[in-house]
Structure formats: structure tokens, C-alpha cells
Amino acid sequence: MYGFTPTEEQKMLIDAVARFSKSDLRTAAHAAEEHKNLAQRLVNKGWELGLLQASTPDIYGGFGERSSVTGVLAAEELGFGDLAGAIAIMTPGLFVLPILLAGNEQQKTNYIPQVIEGSWRPFTSALIEPSFDFDPNALKTTAKKVDNGFVLNGVKTYVPFANQAEAMVVYAALDGVTKGFIVSKNITGMEVSDRIKLMSLNALPMYRVTFKDVKVPETSLLEGDFEPVLAGMRVTNAALAVGVARAAFEYACGYAKERDAFGVKIAQKQAIAFMLAEMGVEIESTRLLTWEAAWKLDMAKEDAAHDAYLATTSASDMVMSVTDRAVQILGGHGYIRDHPVEMWMRNGRGFATFTGLAIV
Amino acid sequence: MYGFTPTEEQKMLIDAVARFSKSDLRTAAHAAEEHKNLAQRLVNKGWELGLLQASTPDIYGGFGERSSVTGVLAAEELGFGDLAGAIAIMTPGLFVLPILLAGNEQQKTNYIPQVIEGSWRPFTSALIEPSFDFDPNALKTTAKKVDNGFVLNGVKTYVPFANQAEAMVVYAALDGVTKGFIVSKNITGMEVSDRIKLMSLNALPMYRVTFKDVKVPETSLLEGDFEPVLAGMRVTNAALAVGVARAAFEYACGYAKERDAFGVKIAQKQAIAFMLAEMGVEIESTRLLTWEAAWKLDMAKEDAAHDAYLATTSASDMVMSVTDRAVQILGGHGYIRDHPVEMWMRNGRGFATFTGLAIV
């Protein structure tokens, strides 16, 4: 059957996320971006919503099974509130979910409960590399098998909370195939740069991390396939994009219904109204692609990864277009930072690159 | 200096072309397309405008020097009248101009006057090949040097008037480089198919031509570079596209100013008016690209071929978008063949492929 309504359980969770996102994340977003600082209190509160915990089986300290559908519903709501905040809250998932998906029993037992059971702590992962054609399936960071382990070499960037991370999953090409490696902090040969500066996400501390002959033990290798991990990252990226786009869309609708020009509200002008209609259509179409891909991931369908790729492709174009038009609808007001749309537009362009910053 | 006004001489010529195009070509276009037949009388009349003659020096029977700028101005006007008619009238140019550009003195003397001095006669050329990624600089039709000449092998398509052509320039890869060869009718090994059927240009007889071990003499080779020939074809393609787009644009403007809906003219609706504005902008921007490329060809600027490529690239997208929107503005009426816009939309999609059907 087809269905387009969340379950009651999902609804309750999503409602809670939506409330937090609107009242906490959104209200803090502007200052966080401007002052390049996200209140830890906020991150903790988001963590306490228990999204990751609900995706983790109880044997590892959680209280549920991972559902990508639930995950993308939540991610959209978080993205709707504030992208930087959303990513910060979700960062420990970058560590936990890949282990859950691709790790062995011992890795799960060793690592997951310590993250899941306490308050939010900086566990992260390093995927993105500083090259224009960065390809998660053709990494320049390499892992070489040596006696009793592997040696990692390469440069990662856009690594959230790298400076304080207690451990991270580092992705590297092992015989040309992308694999995750669990790397603990203060390991010899790993160097974390100063905080990097991007076009947006100023609230989120991100770093470049260099690995020079970093020796990790055999037990650090996540043996499972990277594909479902990447697919999970892609649907998450798409869902966050839908959230940001919806934020911009709703803001622009509200503005257009309030703003007078030439004796009417600007929303009453076809030029504006048609833009809003198209924005609505495009958001909805990407949302449905995202939902379907997430559902396929949950059902372990063969083409799930394919669909996840399509969803994030669609999302990247859609969110750029929607946020750009939101700024356009606000005109001069869209260009000044008192209104959030310009930040969403800056967020918007990033989704072409953000796959790897979050996973549900 | 910059300048955007044709010379007095150009104006006179263009005005004559425009009058013919509007009163003769346009009025005949619908029936010609529907009945798959273009009146020879019309082609002759177009020929008598003397566009090709004006591009041919008097020593070869003409009365002027080739000017790409004049050529694209004329081509736009012809395309504005009817694309099939325009191409038919210009077909002998496909034979003459490449010889003028790339032939030696003897070839010019042998071939050009016989075409130029009389009434319109079917001389043509064969460039396009039936493969999805047809590339004029990487032809599949080959020419092999043999004693006393060359052997041609390959298949050409979209060849206007091939069935009756007294001679044609056939393009083939000689050691991997595109070269023109003059091929006379009834040569052994050349076979002309039944008339091909395309999405539009039904008025124009076009054929597939197969070359199987066709032996041509050494004197048939046009030794000069193909690049300026191709560049000429490209600016012409662009100019014809501008003409077709302008036809659709003006028709849509006229319709939108006449058609009532919801108590006003539909042109008074922003949704329609904005489309028209954008169509106008896109037509003008491609026109200017085309003019500049043509001017650079005339001035033998180094980047002329580059600019010709950009012009035709722009034109192909522009004319598709403009003609599509013209149909959309007419709504149901745009979809029926009583109005010419649907034909222009069918023309419109063809410009991605039509380079090689005309040259000025």
C-alpha cells in the first residue's frame, strides 16, 4: 500500500521535535550564526529529544529500531528550525549510526552505549575532503593494511566538533573501497586545524583534520558496506534541505501576505504568487522523493541507495532555488540579515556539499 | 567602436528580405508544411533577392563580398517568415560558400558561377550524420586517399534536395580531420534514400545519402579549413533560430493582447506578461551574441569560431524555451495547427540538430 501519513508514534515524536525546533532552535539561530556560537544548552536540549536513542536498540543503550522514515521526518523539522543547530544535535549520530550499520558486535557494544546513554558529547565523523570533485566513493584519504592494523593518510574537512571529539569515524579508501575507521582523540599523526569558515553554518564548529601516517588497530575497521551509510547521509541531507526550504517558503508566504505594494499585498501579484506556488510544488516533490528513499532504506530495497542519490540531487537544486526566491520575494529586506531568509539562502547553496554532515 | 545599427545598404537589403519573408514565405508556410510541398515559385522568388549573389565576388558571378553580419541579419528575417522556406532558398549557399571559403581558385571558377548566375538550382551539402552524438569535427563518414583521388564511405542525413542535387559538398574525415569534397550527381556508390520524415520541416525535401566506396577525384577536395565553414553554419543556425523565436514571440504578444479572460486581456496578467518579457530578453540576448560572432567572423578574429559556438548553443536553448512559451500562452489554441506557433515549437527543438542546413 501507499501511505502518506506518519504513524501515531511518529507524529508524537515529530510534534515534539517541531515544537523544540520552532521555539528553541529557530529563536536562537540568528544570534548563533552572527556570534558564531551555538549554546550548548540548546544542543543538550535537542539531544534530549532522544532521536538517536530512539534509533538505537536497547542492547546498546537506546530504546528503538532505526527508521529512516522517522529520521527524515525529524530531520526536516530540525532543518526547519535551524540547520546549524540541527547538525550539532545530530553529530553524535555520525558516529553511532555508521557503527550500527557497518560495525561488528564488539564495536557496537564498545562504542555505542557510551554515546547514547549520557548527555550530548562530541562524537563525530570525517568524510568530506577539500577537493572540488569530492566523491565519497573515491576518497583521496587512504587506509593501508599493515601488521595489526591500518595506516591512514589524507585530509578531511567540514568535520563538526573535530577539535573536541572524543572519537570519530574516519572514512578512507581501503584498496579503493570506502570504509569507516574508528579513531580516538589524541591519536598520533592526526592534526586538527583552526576552525574553518564557510559561507554559512557559522554557529557550528567545523575543522579540517589531517591524517599523517595515523596508525589504527585492526579493530577500528567497520567491515560493513559503506553504501547504506552513504544512502542514510543522502536522505538526511535531502530532509534537512526540505526543512530549510520550507522555512524560507513559509517565511516568504508570511511576508508576501503582509507587505503592501501598489495598493495590494504583494502575494496578490501573480509574479509573487506563482513563485510561491512553484516553491510549494518543488518542496513537496523533493519531500516525497526523500520519504520514498527513506522507506526503501527501511525496507532494504535494492534501489534504496539509488533513490537516496536522486533525493539529495533533487534537494540540492530545490533548496537553492526556493531559498533564492524567498530572498527575491523579500526584496531589499531579504538581503539584510535581520530577516533569516538570506541565511537560509546561504544554507541552501551548501546542500550540494553537506552530504556527510548528518545521518538518520 | 560599438554599433548596433545596420548600414544603409544592409537596411535596404534586409527590408526587402523582410517584406518577402512576411508576405510570401509566411503566408505559404502553413500549407507548405501540411502538404509537404514548398512552391518552387516561392523558392525562386527568394533566390532572386540575391542574398548569395551579394556574398559572391563578381569574378565568380556575384556582386559583393561575403558579410556574415549581413548574412545573419537576412537569415533572421527569413527564419521569421518560415524556416523550411528559408533553408530551401539558402540551400545553394551550402554548396557555394564552403567552396568560396575553403576551395581553391579552380574550384571557385569551375563551380560557383554556374550556381550563382542562373535561377535557383539544387546544389546542396551533406554534413549531418544519423548518430545521436553527431559531431561535425569527428565525422563517421571517412575519406581515404587513394591513387588519383579519395574514397568516401559513410552515411549522411538531413541532406536538403539530395535527390535532385546537381552537386553537393560532402563532408568526411580525412585522417581524422573534417574536409569537404565536391561530389556530382549520379556518382557510383552514392545512394539517396526516400525522403526522410522529421518532426518539422515537412515542406523541405530532405534525404539520407549513403556513400559506399565512392571514388572522387583529387580535385574534389576543398583543401581549406573546415572551421570557418562550421562557424558560418553555426551563426546562421543561431540567426534562423532568432527569427523563428521572434515569430513566435510576436505572434504570442499579438494573441495575448487580443485574448480576453477574466475580464481583461491575458497580456494584462503578470503571469503572461512576465513570460513575454523574458522571451523578449532571451531573444535579444541571443541576437546580440549572434551579431557579435558574425562580426568577428567578418573581422577574422581569433575567437570567432568560439563565439559562433556560443551563439548557436544559446540559440538552441532560447528558441526551444521561447516557442514552448508561445504555445503555452495560446493555450489550447497553441496546440492546434491552425495557429503557426506549434510549428514554430517543432522547429524550435530542431535547432540543436540543424547546424549544417544553412550557411551565410
Next chain:
Amino acid sequence: MTIEFENPKPVEQARFLLQTVADNMMRPVSREMDENEHAIPFGYVEFMNTAMKAMGSGSAGSLAPSEGKNSDDPTRAKRPSIAYQLLANQLEMLAWGDVGMYLITPGGGLGAAAVQAAGSPEQREKFLARFNGEKPTFAAMCMTEPQAGSDTSAIRTRAVLDENTREWVITGEKIFVTAGDKSFNDHPEFGKGFIVVWASIDPSAGRAGMRSFVIEAGTPGVKVTKLESKMGIRVSDTASISLDGARVPFENILGSPTVERTTTGFKGAMATFDATRPLVAATGVGVARAALEEVKKMLADQGVTIHYGLPRQKLSSIEKDVIEMEVMVKSAWLMVMKAVWMADNKQPNALESSMSKVKSGDIVTKVTQKAVEILGPLGYDREFLLEKWFRDAKITDIYEGTGQINRLVVARQILGYSGSELR
């Protein structure tokens, strides 16, 4: 309730069946029918007349929504209906085969849908029974007029009650009547059809005075004056119909014969659009999918592989185009499915319905345009079907409300504006 994306068995079976129809009865004659504009593909029409009965649909129910039927069916009482979903899938598959031929599938089309939606039980019985007969039978909807397209309030056709004979006397000009010839003119191969004509019974009342009337085939005073020559969907007859004092029995009016100063009647017609727009959208997706699949097949034949999963920086231009086409087709289909799922679940879907139509009209145009472009000289050649689909596609963004009208509807829904607030 839950979020899921799987066709139930009956839908899968229907798709399988109609894929066979499309492969065997439609595609092989597509080109021939396109080249011979006013010919009728009797083979397909007769086959479908039989096949639909075999499929248990047979009447208007098969190709027009039939909520009534489902809610009357006690076995379906417990789970939500999937009638619209089934229908959308059937239409998508038929359109994948040939959207022009789909439009002349017997069963009553929009004409029967109007009776189904606005008729009384007696009228339904009287007018719809014929679609279960042996002969393929057609019905058509006559709404558009030369001066009234999207602006239905400009309809000038008048219906005046002759109190003596208790007949409606109808005069006006209708255009763009799909299957108008097959529904009204006498064809020995077909059963007797009808046309549903929109007219005003009280011009002073504006839209509140609009009604539709069932006019039986062959009624004197009614004449098919023209069959349009069209860009695409050439196998589908698009008629102009002139009504000159046509006399219609009193009881052939759909809805109330008296005018209340509300636009309920008219809103009924608009509600029909909510039901039909996702179905039209489904046909657009069918055409787009046909083009996409053909492009992939033709490219594969040329040894071109599409690599998925790469960053855009590593894609070829063709790969990027094909991936974008795939995104478009897939997302448009999901929007159709959501709109029809809502209809099946009795949720108001005016927004989703128009959204799906906007999207489908948009993407089928883009996908078919890109398909022809990608295949270069082959795409443009009538030897292949891509160029035909390019022509067929464009109507999707025009009929059942142009893309512009549907954007207006979407915007009004989003903004909470009335028609007068957002014109």
C-alpha cells in the same frame, strides 16, 4: 496510518496487464495513427472495450473515478479504497503506451465522469448503462468555447426551458471536445454515446447559473463542425460542436434546474477537476516515463552507460540530464500518488491535485524536450517515437487547466486567498 510506497497487488496486476496492452496494442500502431490523423484504431478500441469488462471495470468506472461504486461495495468497507490509485496507475500505463490512444479508450471518459459526479442515481443508471454494452461507446465533455478557455465564467452557451414541451433549448459553440466525433456522430462500430454540454440557464447569475446537460448522440440541432488538426495526440479526435436550438429533455439536466444564488453547481464542476487533475497528471507522467526509458534504451544501445551516485562534477552532461529527468518523472509520480491517495482516503486534495498537475505538465514538457535533444538527429526523426512524445506531451500543460491556472489554484490554496483576492 503510515508512510509507505508500495503498490497493492491489484495495482501491480493492472499495471502488468496494461503494460501488455501498451506493448501489443498501442506502441505497434502509434506511428501509423499519428501519421493518419483522423483514422480510428478500431483494434485498440474494441480490444479495450472487451478487456475492461474482463478487468471488472467495463464502464465509466474504469477510466473515471467512481467513488460511489466503491463505497457501495461492502467488501471494501473496512479498508480504504484504492480506486483512484488504481485508476492513476492504469492511466499512467496507457499513456506510457500512447496517450492519444488512451484518450479514445471507450468507457465514457470525462462525459461519463460528469454524470457520475453530478447526476442523480436515475441519471447514472440511464446514461451510464450503455458503457457495459457490446459495442465500444463514448461520451464527451463540452466546456470550452472559442472565447471561453480557462475563464469558464465566460461561457456563452445558453439553455432555455421551453415551458410547453418541457425541453431545454440549447444554443452555442463548443470547441476542444475530446472524442466529440466518436461520442456524437454515428459510427456503426460504436454504441450510441452522448455529450455533456455546459451552458448557462441564467446568465445574470454568473457561475451560479451554469449547468451541464446530457445530449444524446445524433440530437438534431447539434453538429460536429470541425475536427482539429493538432500538434500531437493526433489519434484523439478533438471536435468543434455547434448547437443551434438543440432540444434536450428536461430530465437531462445534471443538478438542479433552478438557480440559487450560490456557486455550488459550479463548484461541483471545479471539484470534478480536483478529481481529474491528478489523473491527467498521471498521463503526463506516463509520457515522460516513456521518453525517459526510450532515451536510456537508445543510449544503452549506443554503449552509453549512466553512472549514478557520482558527484555532479564527475558526471557527463548526458548523465546529468538523464538523472534530472529521472528525478522529475519520479517526483511527479509521487505527487500524483499522493493526490489520488488522498482522494481514496476522502481527504480534500484541491492543493495536491493542482500541484500534481503543475508538476506533471512541467516535467513531461521538459523531459520530452530533453529526450529529443539528447538523441540529436535521431530524436528529431519520425523514425523514432521520441519526437511524437514531444508533441503529445505539450497538451498536458494545457488541458484540464493550463499550468498557469493550476499555479493560481495552488497559490490560492497556499495563501488562503479567494479567487477575487488572487486573480
Next chain:
Amino acid sequence: MTIEFENPKPVEQARFLLQTVADNMMRPVSREMDENEHAIPFGYVEFMNTAMKAMGSGSAGSLAPSEGKNSDDPTRAKRPSIAYQLLANQLEMLAWGDVGMYLITPGGGLGAAAVQAAGSPEQREKFLARFNGEKPTFAAMCMTEPQAGSDTSAIRTRAVLDENTREWVITGEKIFVTAGDKSFNDHPEFGKGFIVVWASIDPSAGRAGMRSFVIEAGTPGVKVTKLESKMGIRVSDTASISLDGARVPFENILGSPTVERTTTGFKGAMATFDATRPLVAATGVGVARAALEEVKKMLADQGVTIHYGLPRQKLSSIEKDVIEMEVMVKSAWLMVMKAVWMADNKQPNALESSMSKVKSGDIVTKVTQKAVEILGPLGYDREFLLEKWFRDAKITDIYEGTGQINRLVVARQILGYSGSELR
């Protein structure tokens, strides 16, 4: 007359000179200025103040159209002026360097342009002489209000003549005043500037009652209340200015102090837009070209070559993108050149002027967005300038009439509609 596409020597020389300025005075501080939003690049400002004098322009004439000057110049009488073409080229090149810094080039900008366009010879002399002084001096235009953006008829600022003192008393709120701080507030490094304030002298007369007033820097009752934090062009100060009974000498009104019931005065302001829109468009092209060139350079550094001349089917996605970007930049520039060439040749260019603005606003947005995308993680990183240009670019489609307003203007011109026929 003829069709040709070659810059005359003076233009080429100016481009060469300003390329050097861009390379040496702008680009090296672009990032720093962007990161320190309200800092002033004194180096650039002072350099330009001197340089412009060396270039023989020096005053408002350099960065605002100065038809008067050219037609007064007897040596130019015989050949058409190239003043606008020169200006468009200068601006394009400065914007290529840094469009935010261009906006704070001393010389009077839009404020001086307004005096130039609407002032009497005495006013021009009085107000414009200062731009030839030793110190960099600024002037600003105050049009927009919190509730009046594109709809200038909604301007609420009032100017009332105090008959006793023969002073205008002006009250209102202005926002989005480019260089408002540098023009009005006291900066020891700068000369004394002014602001030009749009206000109504007779609200009952609508647009016919609109006038502009020169208000000297430091005038009591006028206050810069805010400097905006913006997405891009951060080095350019965008001020909010409040006027609370500010007293202005009678003779500071530009245009007639009495209201005739025509909109001539207002049309004057609109005609200024015809002159300035292609110049704004030129700056958009400059930003777009910067992004395009940087993309090509960064790709070349990575060993990526762009192959031109291939069929689209053989291009990579990046090649297709870059070629499209090149088409966009090139054609937008040609539209600018045509519009300014028409101005130089005294041809009415309302259509071409707005067309160039539509095009430039459109393409600079697309090109910079694509540029950031193509460079992936690098494009988005503040280590490079692409992300800054993405932010700077967007204002092009907003100020001096949004893309929407300019589409309206274009459509009206094309359709021959008045403002009331096409709203």
C-alpha cells in the same frame, strides 16, 4: 551606422587601468573587508579619489552619467559620445574587482547623479564642485522607505515649506541608503557630502508631488539610525536615515517647487533609472565574470580543461555548465553595451535598459550559484572568494528595481501598456 563590437581606445585604456586597480587595490582586501563589516577601506577610497582625477573624470562624472559635460565639450561634437559606454566598462571592471568596494567609490554616486540629472546649472555647480576636492567625498540617494520599496508612490516622507524662513521642513524615514554613513556623518578623512532625499511636497498630488532635496551632511534633525548587516556587499554601508523636522534651504529642491498635476517630475526620477539600470547591470556582469574566470582558473589548476565546440552529448556536466555561464556573461554584457550605446546615441532606451537589468540580475545570480556548486567544498569555503561573490551577486537582482519590477517595465514596453494597464 554599422554593427560592430570593438571597444574604442579610451575604453580599452580605462579597462586596463581599472583592471590594475582591481588587482591591486580591491582583490587583496576583499576578504578582509567582507569579514569586518563596517570597516572602511581607506586605501582604496583615497586612491580612487586621486586616480579618478588623474583619469580626467574626478567628479560625479566619473561614476555617474554626465551627458551635459560631453555635449558641452566641443571636441566631441562630431562623433557620438561614448561616455556611458566608458562608464559601463569602468563599473564592470570595478565590480569585477569588488562590487561592494565599487559602491563606495568616492564621487557622489547616485546622489550626485540625481543632482546632475534634475538640478539647475547653479545647483550642479554648488553641489557637485566638492567632488573635485582633495578629500574623498560622498553623496547618497534616499528613496526607499520601510513601507515603500518598489512602490515609490507609497513614499511618506513629507517636505513642508516654512513660509517664514523659506526653508523646507522634512520628516520621514529612509532605509537602504547606499553610502549613507559616508555621505552624511562626519569622517575626518572625507569631505563634506550630502544626501538627496525624496519627499512629497503635496501628498494629494501623488507622484506629481514628489521632489528630491539636497540635504547637507550634518544637517540637524537628520540622523543615521542604523547600518544594515547584509548578506553581501558588506563593505558598502547601507544606512537607515531618520528625518525629524530637518530644515533645508529653499533652493535645495531639485526641480520645480510648485506642483503641476503631471508626473513629469516623477518621470524624471524614472528616467534616471533608464540611465542607471544598465550601469547596475554592468556591475552584475562584472561579478559574474569574476566568478566565471575564477571557476575556469581553479578548474585549470586541477587539470580540468573545458572543451568548446563539441556537441552537448560529448560534454561533461562541468563543461556544459561553464559554457552556459560563458553564454550568460557574454550576452548580458552585450545587452548592457547596447543599452549604454543607445544612451550615448541619444536613443530612448527604456526597454533595453530594463532588459539589461533583468538579464544581469538573472545571470549573475545563476553564474555565482553555479560557480559555488562546481567548486564543491572549496566553493563554499571562505578561503576563496567564490562564496563572497555568490552573496554579493544577489543584490543585483534586487536594487535599482527588482527583477520583477524590471520585467514589468519590459513587458509594458513590449506590449505598449501603461502602468495601469499592466500592474
